[in-house]
Amino acid sequence: MTEKFTLNVNGKTQTVDADPDMPLLYALRNDLGLSNPHFGCGLAQCGACTVHVDGAAVRSCVTPLSSVGNAKVVTLSGLGTPEKPHPVQTAFIQEEVFQCGYCLNGWVMTSAALLEQKKKPTDAEIRQGLSGLKCRCGTHMGILRAVKRASEMMG
């Protein structure tokens, strides 16, 4: 049974006709054509699908469409602009963190939300905050450096 949902994604209002239980991830990818976030596991075990919902990092693969309401959804492509990237995006580029970049969505979105909540996290808090995320290419140490750098950039 499909229903009409009005979503606020990256500052734009869009409608999606879908099953209320459908994960937000599929609405974003298949209905709205946003190629980020990514599917990594579909079970909240990797973070590749992370988006911001009202500023909080959530796993869109386990977020039912019906739970989103009129919250503001932001995906990686809406986090910054080419002219003005988010400091986390800049820091990740400067630290030359990524390899394949498939997982990147989860780390960047989670770090951005983390730094919004806590401007100057300690190393342990960063590790803790990112603990549910996976990267098979093994870029973890670069990620930790980049989050530090971003936190400095954000003052």
Next chain:
Amino acid sequence: MKQPRVEDDALTRGAGRFLDDAPQPGELHAYFLRSPHAHAKVSSLDVESARTAPGVLAVLTAADMKAANITSIARHVPMPGLVIPLRPPLADERVLHIGQPVAAVIAETARQARDAAEMINVEYDVLPSVVDVRQAIKPGAPQLWPEAPNNINVDWPGPAADPAANAAEVEQIIANAAHVARITVVNQRLIVASMETRGATGSYDAASDRYTLRVCSQGVSPLRDVMASVMGLKKEQLRLITEDVGGAFGMKSPAYPEYPVVLLAAKKLGRPVHWMSDRSEAFISDNQGRDAVTEGALALDDKGHFLALRVRHLANVGGFLSVAGANLATVLFAKCFPQMYRIPKIDIGVRCVFTNTLPLGPYRGAGRPESNYAMERLVEEAARITGIDRAKLRRRNLIPRSAIPFRTEVGTLYDSGDFPVVYDKALAQADYAGFNKRRRESTKRGRWRGIGISCFLEHSGGSPTEGALVAFPGGNVVSLGLNVQSTGQGHASVFPQLVAQRLGIPSEQVIHRHGDTDMGIEGAASVASRSAMTAGSATFRATEAMLAKGVVVVAKALDVAQDKVSYRDGYFEVASTNHRLSLFDAASRAKEMFARGEIAETLDTNITVDTPLSFPNGCHVAELEIDPDTGVITTLNYTAVDDNGTVLHPAILYGQLHGGIAQGMGQALMEFAHYDSENGQLVTGSFQDYALPRAEDMPPIHVGVHAVPATTNPLGVKGVGEAGTTASIAAFMNAVMDAIPGDAAATLDMPATQEKVWAACQKAKAAQGK
């Protein structure tokens, strides 16, 4: 100086194009019904009700594949005595591992396809199964293939010219030696788990009778060749396209059963057919890694000099043989010995064995980590039984620089390397000398501290042949086309740079193209740490060849002698005049002259070159602490000093090493793909049960580089992609074993999980108490 990666801007803005990000117009979706059993006869298969389910356009089974003459996807390099059973894309009479595809449903949406698959009725006659390689060769074990008695896929006698005589000689040395270190070690099975799962989109153009397969590969040309052969097509009838790939590690290089199915379905239905694996499906459909048991014996004289090595290796290949399944466990495995050491006599024998498990395929290192791990565990055991300090024992047996080029007992020629210097640097950087003091401090805090050394040397390159295409598409740009595929290694940041530097033009003027067989570039996949050396060499040679043609063109165009023309920084210049022609003008002149039939070729240059093996090497040191009351391991420090030859891009080199070390740590300390020995089910079938290294597990990694350029390629580069994994597994394990006092951990096998470590600690405590 940092050179930011070209790839990162798009990736960081979410503008990458991975397979599932590129839906094709009008595409249908495929869902594969897979075997729930490890070994069974398919006694009946009824797909009729699924065929009429909502949205369904077709259900394919083995009958459809056979009718199209697609009988087997099994391809392997020939080896004497090797058994290559047929591997039908969709199961025929029998299934040999869980997850084997049995039928494919094609529907308008992925969900409709999946729902319809539930309506397929399959009856299985469950057969006894065997998953463990040591069980599979026992008398009475379930037999998988009539053509493979005792489940032996191949019994490989090793590289010696006369294996029997060689084995007898080695046996003699072992029997008379002052000391013999003996080990049996297990390389547990691993899940590759690239973050992007596998997928493929097939399409077919009836007008040209041509197929296109968009697929996450590691190099389109070799996979196109295999797929054309599987489909019974001429190469020109199949185009392969690969865009961004989210990690591969060897696993995405071969052909898989789903690929011919989506191609055939696309032809039948006249629309593109897309399949993307979900995560639980990836656990039971991707090739898996390692899974071997190695017995080793190392003979030493009374001074601790290595005299002879015997290795007996039992490798699982799974229910079917994957593309390199037996090759990696035999030839690739053996070629690494004796790593950095001088060992006068070596006898290696390998048996590859079928079991009711997913096929084993290349996974980061592909035979090299298995070999290195066995060697470094042997050396550690030798230190234990002789009482010689392990660092001194290693140093004593290193091949000195003066002996290089060095031909090993297994016939490999090391062209370059400076092992003692690399080794000394690593120990200095890890402050090996200060370890005992640090250990005492840990002991005071109730922690057991250990240090693990791992010397490594591996052969990189695999297949020597690789191509590059330097071309002028028009405008002031040159394009560099490559067959090798970046799956995270930053090719766009490395190879165009080589062209730009040689041509003396800004790197923005060099466009990187890859992932399309229509470019007509030959080569092998991005495997075996080979891309930098093979594609780098091809890029170098293609650029030189293009310039040589340019000289001829410019001499003709300006009517001067060829030897008066030279190239510098974007221009062909005529000696002692101010006449010159820009690179791009020369390219368009060449096009005109070619059109008029005045020259045989334009400046576009597509060449294929052979690049011999190179030998990355290094020494890694892991230092960690164990809490003996809980078994929890904390890695404190990790040092790597590597010789990867000339470094093309430092950040990418470090990234490759870090990533490799993370994967090695995963194998040493946490990862294990566990099959139930009763029913052959994969017990660790999700990220819930299968542990991958996390950010909080990673130690600080200090990488030092001691580059000795390779002499076997024009750039002097050696491989780096697998180095970190090959080295780190033994470094971590040796450190764990060192931390636990006495002999309690002498036979510890991977992964050194908290439970196993805790149990070993209790054993050690009990022994201490006595």
